[in-house]
Amino acid sequence: MAYAYLFKYIIIGDTGVGKSCLLLQFTDKRFQPVHDLTIGVEFGARMITIDGKQIKLQIWDTAGQESFRSITRSYYRGAAGALLVYDITRRDTFNHLTTWLEDARQHSNSNMVIMLIGNKSDLESRREVKKEEGEAFAREHGLIFMETSAKTASNVEEAFINTAKEIYEKIQEGVFDINNEANGIKIGPQHAATNSTLAGGQGGQQAGGGCC
Amino acid sequence: MFSRVRSAVASLVGGFMAGSSSSGERASGADLPMKFPYERPVFLGLSQDEVECSADHAARPILILKETKRLPWATGYAEVINAGKSAVNEDQACCEFMVVKKRPTGSFTPCKPSKRRSSLPNGEGHNLSESSMENAELVFHYWALFDGHAGSGAAIMASRLLQQHIVEQLQEIVDILQNPALLPPTVMGDDLDHTSTPCMPRALTRASSLRNSPCTAAPRFFTEKKIQHESLVIGALENAFKYMDAQIERERVVYNITGGCTALVVVFFLGKLYVANAGDSRAIIIKNGEIIPMSAEFTPESERQRLQFLGYMQPHLLGGEFTHLEFPRRVQRKEVGKKMLYRDFTMSGWAYKTIEDEDLRFPLIYGEGKKARVLATIGVTRGLGDHDLKVHDSNIYIKPFLSCFPEVRIYNLIQHEHGTDDVLVMGTDGLWDVLSNEEVTEYVTSFLANCNPDDLNRYTMAAQDVVMRARGTLRDRGWRITDDRLGSGDDISVYIIPLMYGNRQS
Ligand SMILES: Nc1nc2c(ncn2[C@@H]2O[C@H](COP(=O)(O)OP(=O)(O)OP(=O)(O)O)[C@@H](O)[C@H]2O)c(=O)[nH]1
Ligand SMILES: [Mg+2]
Numbered sequence: 240m241a242y243a244y245l246f247k248y249i250i251i252g253d254t255g256v257g258k259s260c261l262l263l264q265f266t267d268k269r270f271q272p273v274h275d276l277t278i279g280v281e282f283g284a285r286m287i288t289i290d291g292k293q294i295k296l297q298i299w300d301t302a303g304q305e306s307f308r309s310i311t312r313s314y315y316r317g318a319a320g321a322l323l324v325y326d327i328t329r330r331d332t333f334n335h336l337t338t339w340l341e342d343a344r345q346h347s348n349s350n351m352v353i354m355l356i357g358n359k360s361d362l363e364s365r366r367e368v369k370k371e372e373g374e375a376f377a378r379e380h381g382l383i384f385m386e387t388s389a390k391t392a393s394n395v396e397e398a399f400i401n402t403a404k405e406i407y408e409k410i411q412e413g414v415f416d417i418n419n420e421a422n423g424i425k426i427g428p429q430h431a432a433t434n435s436t437l438a439g440g441q442g443g444q445q446a447g448g449g450c451c
Numbered sequence: 452m453f454s455r456v457r458s459a460v461a462s463l464v465g466g467f468m469a470g471s472s473s474s475g476e477r478a479s480g481a482d483l484p485m486k487f488p489y490e491r492p493v494f495l496g497l498s499q500d501e502v503e504c505s506a507d508h509a510a511r512p513i514l515i516l517k518e519t520k521r522l523p524w525a526t527g528y529a530e531v532i533n534a535g536k537s538a539v540n541e542d543q544a545c546c547e548f549m550v551v552k553k554r555p556t557g558s559f560t561p562c563k564p565s566k567r568r569s570s571l572p573n574g575e576g577h578n579l580s581e582s583s584m585e586n587a588e589l590v591f592h593y594w595a596l597f598d599g600h601a602g603s604g605a606a607i608m609a610s611r612l613l614q615q616h617i618v619e620q621l622q623e624i625v626d627i628l629q630n631p632a633l634l635p636p637t638v639m640g641d642d643l644d645h646t647s648t649p650c651m652p653r654a655l656t657r658a659s660s661l662r663n664s665p666c667t668a669a670p671r672f673f674t675e676k677k678i679q680h681e682s683l684v685i686g687a688l689e690n691a692f693k694y695m696d697a698q699i700e701r702e703r704v705v706y707n708i709t710g711g712c713t714a715l716v717v718v719f720f721l722g723k724l725y726v727a728n729a730g731d732s733r734a735i736i737i738k739n740g741e742i743i744p745m746s747a748e749f750t751p752e753s754e755r756q757r758l759q760f761l762g763y764m765q766p767h768l769l770g771g772e773f774t775h776l777e778f779p780r781r782v783q784r785k786e787v788g789k790k791m792l793y794r795d796f797t798m799s800g801w802a803y804k805t806i807e808d809e810d811l812r813f814p815l816i817y818g819e820g821k822k823a824r825v826l827a828t829i830g831v832t833r834g835l836g837d838h839d840l841k842v843h844d845s846n847i848y849i850k851p852f853l854s855c856f857p858e859v860r861i862y863n864l865i866q867h868e869h870g871t872d873d874v875l876v877m878g879t880d881g882l883w884d885v886l887s888n889e890e891v892t893e894y895v896t897s898f899l900a901n902c903n904p905d906d907l908n909r910y911t912m913a914a915q916d917v918v919m920r921a922r923g924t925l926r927d928r929g930w931r932i933t934d935d936r937l938g939s940g941d942d943i944s945v946y947i948i949p950l951m952y953g954n955r956q957s
Contacts, residue, residue, distance in 0.1 A: 247507075278908055279515045279529075279915050284500035297504055299512070310513065310915065313924050317509045421509055 242286060242295040246406055247317055247423035248399070249347075251339055252324035253332040254303035257358040260389035261324065262300045265399050270390050277302040280314055287400055289407050293427070296399060308342075315346035319415070319423030320402045324356045325373075327386065328365040333357075333372065340380060348422055350414055353382045354402040361388040480839070486706035487607045492544040494528070496520055508535040509925070513918050516911045522546045523592050524952035527910025527945075529918040533881075534930055534940035541599035542879050542942040543610035543712070551621045553587035587625045591720040593617070594946055596732050598879040600829070602709025605699055605836030609712055613835075616694045617718065620687035628680055628721065635678050684720060685859040688727045696835045696855035703838060711837030714857065715746065715877055717946075719953055722865040724875065727857035729833035734877045735888050736862060736950070738869065740896055742888050745860050745875065749833035751816045751823040758825060758832065758852050759796035762815045770847035773826060774812040781817075782810050815852075821884065825852050833857070869950040872899045874910065881943035882921045885932060894920055895947060910947040918943050 250258040259277050263269050266283040283298040299318070301311040315321070321343055325332040336355070343353060357373040370386055377384035383401060387394040409415050410424065417424050491497050491505065495514060505514050515529045516522060523546065532540040593614050599606030621628070627635045692714065699708055713730020726734050728746035736743040747753065755777065762768060762775030769775065777794050779801075790803040793810075804810075818824050825832060826842050826849055833854045840849040862875075876891060886894075898916045902909040923930045923938025930938030 275518050278518065278912055280512050281517070282501045282504040282512075284504070297500070299504065299510075309924075310919055313919075314510050314512060316925060317507065 241293065242427040243292040244407075244410070244417075244427060245295040245297055245425040246319045246403055248296055248298045248320045248322065248402065249314055249318040250298065250300045250322045250324060251311065251315075251343065252303055252322075252356075253326070253329075253335050253339075254305075256303065256324045256326040256329070256332050257389045258303060258322075258324050259300050261322070261356070261358065261387065261395060261398070262298055264389045264392050264395045265298075268392070270392075276304065278304075278307065279310065285399075287403060289400070289403055292407075294403055294407070295427075296403060298399075312342055312346050315343055315351075316348075317421050317423045318347055318351055319406050320352045320354065321347065322354050322356055322398065322402065323382070324358050325368070326359050327357045327368045327370075327373075328359050328362050330367040333368045333376075336376060350409060350422060352402055352405045352409065353380075354398055354405075355380075355382040355384045356398055357384075357386040358389060360386040360393060361391045480703060480707045480709065483705065483707040486604065486702060486708050487611055489539055489603055489607065491540065492528075492530075492546075492610070494520060494522060494544075494546055506532055506539060508532060511922055511925075511930075513915050513922070515915050518908060521907070523548050524949055525907045525910055526594065526949070527908075527912070527914040527947040529911060529914035530944040531881075531918050531922050531942070533942045536940065537942075539603055540942045541603045541606060541710075541712075542881070542944040543597040543599065543603070543606040544944055544946070545593070545595045545597075545610040545614065546946070547593045547614055549591050549593050549614055549618055551589045551591065551618050551625055553625045554622045587629065589621065589625055589628060589721070591617075591621075591718050594717040594877060594948060596715045596877055596879055596944055596946065597712040597835075598730060598732055598881075598942070598944075599710050599712040600831070601711065601837070601840065604707060604709035606710070606712035608699060608702075608708055609695055609714055609835050612698065613691060613695045613714065613716065616691035616698075617688060617716075619694070620691045621684070621720075624683050624687065627683065631680060631721075635680060635683055637675055637678075680721075681723065681725075681861055684718075684723075684725055685861075688716070688718065688725060688859050689856055692727070692729060692835070692855050692857050699836045700838045708836065711834050711840065711853070713831055713834040713879075715879075716857070717875065717877060717948070719864065722863070722953070724862040724864050724950075724953070725859055726862070727859045729835070729855060729857040731831045731880045731883075732878065733880075733883045734875060735891070736873075736875050737892050737895060738867070738873045738950070740892065742892050743862070744888065745862060747858060748880075748883075749831065749854070749858075751818070751825045751830065751832055752820070754832040754854075755816050756796045756799075757854075758815060761852060763796055765851070768847070768851050769812075769815065769826075770842070770845060772812055772842070772845065772847065773815045774810055775815045776804075776810065777814055777816055778810070781814070782806055784811060787811070825849065829853070864950060864953040867950075867954075869954055871904045871949065871951060872896060873950045874899075874913075875946075875948040875950060876917075877946040877948070878917075879942065879944045881939045881941035882917065882945055884941065885921050885936065885939045886917070890920075891917055910949055914945045914947045917947075918945050 252258055255274060260271055262283045263271055266285050277300060279302060281300045285296050287294050287296060299314055301314055323339055325336055355377045374384055383405060385394050385398050387398050389395060410417060415422050415424055417426055491502055505512055511531050513529050513531045526546060530542060597606040597609050713732050715732035715734060716727040718725045726745040731748040731750055734745040736745055759775045779792050787806050787808060789806055791806050792801045793804045794801050813827060816825060817827060824830055828842055828849055835855055837853055838850050841847055894917050895913050898913045899909060920932060921939045921943050923932035930940060932938040
């Protein structure tokens with residue numbers, strides 16, 4: 240499908256906070272009650288519209304477990320947006336945010352937009368982290384913030400779309416160099432007729448051509 | 452594998468990879484329809500979006516088997532795309548469980564006289580009571596890796612079809628293989644009553660053979676070579692490679708099938724692992740931490756003598772531009788008449804010869820190690836496809852120097868006990884270029900030792916771990932691995948196959 244821009248996102252945060260569920264809710268509008276530990280990286284994609292423009296989100300869902308940390312770190316590169324997720328019912332996942340943030344800042348490009356997400360807002364009775372704490376953390380570190388529920392889908396759309404809006408604004412402001420793919424942004428085929436690699440079906444014809 | 456067909460000498464090579472008309476009278480093929488569209492291995496079950504994500508040359512995501520998908524024997528698999536040398540990942544993989552049924556009686560096979568079939572019901576009835584196998588049906592497990600170069604077409608086609616060719620070859624010999632007690636007959640159909648009476652006393656067998664023999668006096672039994680069953684399987688694998696290559700050659704006229712590929716195939720059949728290798732991928736078995744190499748690479752250096760001999764016997768294949776002799780470096784005009792070190796196909800050592808004009812030609816094999824090339828073009832000497840590959844800007848074909856025949860090695864799996872950490876590791880050269888057998892063994896062994904033995908994902912996680920260690924991480928000066936060594940910028944694909952399931956199955 241044709242798009243004006245493609246944004247690469249990465250979802251990070253401790254294991255079990257609901258990263259894969261957020262992605263699934265956003266792409267498939269489904270909730271997955273059992274925890275399928277992510278053991279590497281998984282991908283999702285969806286088209287959204289911002290300012291009348293079609294934008295394709297390419298989302299990388301990473302493994303939160305400590306033992307996969309070095310692999311996860313290697314995927315920050317070239318992401319335009321990051322969803323940094325904690326679980327409002329588990330304070331330790333909130334406490335680990337600083338480490339995640341350091342990791343992200345160190346391994347990604349400096350313009351990456353980071354959305355802080357307090358997930359599982361449906362579990363109000365088990366809440367361990369106040370909403371205000373999340374807001375304060377976000378303010379302190381210059382992040383956008385939202386509480387979501389991958390279960391009820393509350394704020395899930397908004398989390399992904401608001402991140403995209405922020406990236407889009409940065410493009411308008413000229414902060415992002417959109418011709419540098421290391422920024423996690425690609426221009427769609429109709430906007431850059433010469434850029435054939437974005438057309439989707441990367442056929443064997445192209446393979447035969449090589450690229451260097 | 453793109454780099455493997457890049458020239459050691461820039462002036463000689465370049466255009467052929469684009470399938471450009473500069474290198475041939477035949478149409479480039481780019482206008483023809485695709486035989487199979489580009490994709491990642493079928494068992495990964497990736498959507499088009501996922502395939503797109505995976506082709507990120509900057510982040511190089513390691514693709515693994517999804518938690519919901521399982522391969523036979525809980526086989527682990529991981530792969531990663533190259534660092535930018537080709538637009539797509541030119542490695543391919545296939546893993547399947549195959550059934551070999553005896554060919555239906557309707558199909559005509561010239562070497563099987565019809566007389567044979569009339570005796571079948573007995574034989575089949577016998578087999579049924581003897582073993583669990585049903586009506587002349589055998590099964591095998593199949594794992595394969597293909598490393599494409601100069602395009603992904605041949606690798607994709609081979610990854611879809613080679614197993615079918617193996618089935619076809621084995622179909623011919625199902626009856627024979629089902630009778631392990633009896634050596635394969637020299638002439639099919641001749642000693643046929645044997646298939647129905649494998650336990651027949653030797654004297655009787657001989658008598659019946661004598662009776663059927665057209666020349667009863669000749670003591671042919673005593674001079675005949677005894678061919679083992681496993682040799683028949685090896686022959687079937689070898690011929691499957693040959694027919695696969697022939698199919699690519701035939702169909703490239705009607706389809707766009709680009710490039711060529713190496714092929715590394717593992718077949719578990721009747722209790723044995725057969726490892727067939729044509730190219731520079733590699734398989735090793737790790738058993739109790741010990742390494743058993745199951746393949747050898749075929750490169751310009753390892754096959755130098757075969758190639759030189761061919762160039763010597765058929766000099767026209769060198770187009771008057773290459774010499775089959777090897778020199779330590781290129782000969783210069785001013786050195787004509789002097790004595791210089793050289794070696795021919797008859798030598799592994801070196802000697803001096805007086806340099807003649809002919810020796811000024813470019814050497815058939817040139818370069819060292821990973822940079823060694825045949826005809827200044829290709830760095831791997833066995834595999835499938837490459838029928839249109841020519842030396843740049845010339846009419847010299849590379850294919851005659853390439854062999855599609857695999858070397859087959861056997862591991863008698865069921866004769867050994869295997870623990871949960873005993874595995875077979877298969878990898879394309881992207882892995883082995885940067886990690887030694889010992890390093891891979893150490894990584895795999897220590898990773899598995901730290902896993903929950905009941906976790907069915909452990910072999911996939913181990914595969915992901917070694918791919919990660921071979922890829923490394925992107926630093927200021929490129930991809931780096933342990934000790935700041937250069938990581939592999941090539942496509943990397945790895946299977947880790949636990950062997951204990953082979954014991955359980957038998
Ligand atoms: N009640 C509730 N449960 C949730 C929500 N989001 C996720 N869960 C549950 O939390 C568990 C973990 O969710 P996942 O999405 O698999 O966690 P993850 O962050 O991907 O974990 P890793 O893959 O290990 O990094 C699952 O059992 C989900 O059902 C939510 O919004 N509300
Ligand atoms: Mg997950």
